[in-house]
Amino acid sequence: MLRHQLTLAFRSFMKFKKIFAINLFGLAIGLTTVILIMLWVRDELSISRNHEKIDRIYAVMTNHDNSGGIVTIGITPGDMAEAMKAELPQVELAAGASNFIEGVTFANEHTKMTGAGLFVDQAYFDIFDVDFVEGNPSQVMTGINSLAISETLATKLFGSAKEALGKSVKWQVFDFTNEVEITGVYQDFGSREVDKPDYFLSFSYFKQMLGEGNHWDNYNASAYVLLRPDTDVEAFNEQIAGFIKGKEESSNVTPFVQAYGDTYLYGTYEDGKIAGGRISYVKLFSAIALFILIIACINFMNLTTARSMSRLKEIGVKKSMGASRGGLFGQFMVESLLLTFFALVLAILATYALQPFFNQVTSKTLSMSFQPELLLILVGIWLLTSFLAGIYPAVYLSKFKPVQVMKSTVKGSFGELLARKGLVVFQFAISLLLIIGISVIGKQMAFIQNQNLGYNQSHLVQINASGVGPSQLNSFLAELRKSPGVENAASLSHPLIGLNSSTIGLTWEGKNPDEQVKFENVAVNMELIETMGFELVDG
Structure with a gap:
């Protein structure tokens, strides 16, 4: 029976070649x-979730109740993780981490290079999955002078991961220098992790570097906790609301925990509560994908029903010979399944061809690897498309009565005409919405790109000078200014935007002593105002 229906489907395709081609390519x-879009959405939903204990891993967030409103950041005091592990029975493990000091330079006898990494303690590797190729993961960060590096960094410094293990290297950042031993080499992090550190250094050494700056009113680290099974997270958040205030009486900060797997997609906060984030884009593009699929299916429906008059004799003869409505319905659904399958094959080939361009646009490394999960998704798309595209034509064509067909007295009802026109109107309405949406997004992007940020962006180049020590900085800038084409040069400690380093310790005459105002502070060099073209309001 199936073979017969497939044969009929192929004959129908060959008989109506133009309609078949339009439907196929559409x-x-x-x-x-x-x-x-599905590959992009799937990648977004999987970021930061590839850890065995992900259901119990939480990031500690802090709400800062400042004069301008509540500001939520994922930064805590350096002792936060250790204190939570010691004082809260719900916490099975807690780890401190910090990238507060960026641009660490590593050097051996022959090579000197800079990497981006984290200061962490041993518990970090017990909470998160880090795949080590050399070294013992359970002891990799037990010493204050321990260093774990990625395979890429190990290869650049020593030629291979095996050769790197046990070797000593010197690292430097600002005026801090230390000699450490490589106790582990791990696989490079994949694209589904937000942080892809080149190295891990001891968190204990980081706190030692802070010295007197390591106190409960200085926010310079991240804290991650592994909660025990069946922990009531809402009750836990209520319990820790006054945790920092109990250590620092003048604090205006309220901590809470958020599922680590949600921190990437839900990173926008309002009044101290989660208010969305990248999940909005995931929902938006998922809706766009569904609308595009519906538009393609409506094209199929309209073209198929539009040529129904040319198939009336076929239907009439089959019904006269005893074909049931169910049999005809099955035939038309087989045609839909077959045509959609061919379209899916073409779509997969086109996806392979467009992948490099799409990855460049999205800044991702998406790939069509036929894993069971992806195959199930593709099969689901095939069946859903076949059903949406074929259900109405199958019902419409299989309902004709043989007597009406043979006498050519078939007339479309008002309801059928209304349905077809309604589909066309719906199709154009969706298309118009998508066009308007793209136009609005385009204008928003143009606004962002042309917005005056308060400095002159033309001919401004940023150079990573993390390998230059503080004592060498003035000489480095002086040499830059002598270079042909360089009008001026200056330095700053970190980007001007974002929350990087701040203080609430400023006071002035008439300030309300109960009001806490957070000031972002940036260490800069001479000539910065002239180099970046700042316009001073006063002074």
Whole structure:
């Protein structure tokens, strides 16, 4: 029976070649767009979730109740993780981490290079999955002079991961220098992790570097906790609300924990509560993919029903010979399944061809690896598209009565005409919404790109000078200014935007002593105002 229906489907395709080609390529283009968006959405939903204990890993966030409102950041005092582990029975493990001091330079006898990494303690490797190729993961960060590096960094410094293990290297940042031993080499982090550190240094040494700056009113680290099974997270957040205030009476900070797997997608906060984030883009593009799929299916429906008059004799003869409505329905659904399958194959081939361009646009490394999960998604898209595209034509064509067909007295009802026109109107309405949405986004992007940020962006170049020590900085800038084409040069300790280093310890005449105002502070060099073209309001 199936073989017979497949034969009939192929004959129908060959008989109506133009309609077949239009349907095929229309569906293929729609499915290509859907698959590309699906790959992007799937990648977004999987970021920061590839850890065995992900259901129990939480990041400690802090709400700062300042004069301008509540500011939420994922930064805590340096002793936060250790104190939570010691005082809260719900906490099975706690780890401190910090990238507060960026641009650490590593050097051996022959090579000197800079990497981006984290200061962590041993518990970090017991909470998160880090795949070591050399060294013992359970002891990799037990010493204050321990260093774990990625395979890439190990290869650049020593030629291979095996050669790197046990070797000593010197590292420097600002005026801090130390000699450490490589106790572990781990696989490079994949694209589904937000942080991809080149190295891990001892968190204990980081706190030692802070010295007197390591106190409960200085926020310079992140804290991660592994909660015990069946912990009531809401009750736990209520319990720790006054945790920092209990250590620092004047503090205006309220901590809470957020599922680590949600921190990437839900990173926007309002009044101290989660208010969305990148999840909004995931929902938006998922809706766009669904609309595009519906538009492609409506094209299929309209073209199929539009040529229904040319298939009336076929239907009439089959019904006269005893074909049931269910049999005809099955035949038309087989045609839909077959055509959609061909369109899906073309869409997969087009996706492979467009992957490099799409990855460049999205800054990702997406790939069509046929894993069971992806195959199930593709099969689901195929079946859903086949059903959406084929259900109405199958019902419409299989309902005709043989007597009406043979006498050519078939007339479309007002309801059928209204349904077809309604589909066309719906299709154009969705298209118009997408066009308007793209236009608005384009204008927003143009606004962002042309917005005056308060400094002159033209011919401004940023150079990572993390390998230059404080004592060498003035000489380095002086040499830069002598370079041909360089009008001026200056330095600053960290980017001007974002929360990097702040203080609430400023006071002035008439200030309300109960009001806490957070000031972002940046260490800068001479000539910065002239170099960046700041316009002074006063002074």
